[in-house]
């Protein structure tokens with residue numbers, strides 16, 4: 001379905017995110033015929049390019065990051081709608097040139113994507129206002145990290161909020177744009193089977209794993225000021241937790257969904273210096289073997305032998321409300337783990353009594369939602385093995401693989417999210433109060449770690465994190481889900 005014509009200005013237009021994700025995503029939507037004329041995409045950054053030089057860099061990026069679409073005239077056709085303005089965020093240089101791109105009668109949907117560091121969000125917003133570039137139907141898109149704690153997040157939100165209304169602000173968490181993450185809502189709220197059982201009476205525990213095989217990939221400077229808790233847990237993992245734990249919203253309307261997610265964030269039992277030692281594990285990878293061969297440890301990678309930044313986090317989280325009291329959520333994420341896999345596992349309570357005798361071990365029903373890669377859903381059930389030799393039982397999955405089942409192209413997160421911005425649909429974006437509530441829960445964990453004499457535990461690259469992460473769940477008589 002086509003979207004209305006729009007103008008999109010990408011600040012940080014010559015940055016990594018723009019080249020690797022944003023322009024390839026826009027290109028794919030363009031190829032799919034989703035744009036209407038006269039749509040324009042304007043890169044903006046300090047680089048002293050002219051339009052033609054910038055378009056050449058985009059052409060190169062598309063050949064690298066969206067090669068499947070770059071045959072024939074496609075790239076040239078796309079580049080016809082791409083323009084560039086060289087400007088300096090901190091001064092007035094170039095802003096009048098940007099202003100001239102928007103004559104009185106230009107298309108009403110005007111979107112500003114801030115693919116820059118968060119320290120620039122306030123200055124860009126102020127300049128947009130000063131140059132009269134914001135119209136009532138303008139919208140602004142910002143990327144994580146929104147701050148590094150609750151106080152800095154509030155400051156950034158204040159600065160953007162000084163010139164944009166909350167309804168004009170789209171805060172991206174690209175995990176919400178992933179197909180299977182959206183499917184979580186379909187699974188829960190479009191099937192009568194699960195929701196009656198979706199509570200502590202029937203669910204024993206929930207696991208959320210977001211594992212990466214890569215290290216910090218040249219982002220050492222950013223990562224040294226962040227760490228896995230800020231980089232992944234505050235946003236992606238907590239958002240996933242919210243979608244699993246929230247009450248059914250009355251509709252898919254943005255605020256209906258966001259109100260429910262906010263309630264979950266507010267219900268998270270605090271983790272602070274009093275309990276961090278039992279509820280959290282932080283780790284840091286050391287030189288080891290990855291699938292790609294030998295890799296250096298984190299301290300060598302960032303050139304800081306004394307670094308205490310965590311590259312792995314495991315948490316036991318309690319959602320202190322009526323629905324979830326007594327059902328822990330185990331979260332873990334890390335870099336340089338054995339493989340890239342994001343998974344959500346819902347383990348149901350076991351049957352109260354076995355009629356099959358002591359020889360038959362009955363394993364609990366498990367729902368596994370594989371978010372990436374090989375997106376799919378598995379429901380593990382106990383079933384009888386075929387044969388006349390008695391009641392031999394096995395734990396086997398009902399197995400649904402999205403690629404096989406649908407055989408259609410699944411758009412990348414940014415494709416979906418960018419088009420949602422143009423359509424004005426904010427359901428998959430974070431509201432200010434959500435972001436700040438998430439930080440308020442994260443901050444005391446960070447503080448507890450800062451005060452603790454304990455350093456992050458080491459783990460070898462290519463393993464599943466420190467041994468204490470295994471102990472975190474084994475202490476409760478459970479274990480992390482392992483694909484069998």
Ligand code: BG6
Nearest residue numbers: 144174175212231232236342372
């Ligand atoms: C980003 C983090 O938000 O998400 C990165 O900053 C991480 O450190 C990335 O690698 C993971 O995203 P995906 O889509 O590859 O799972």
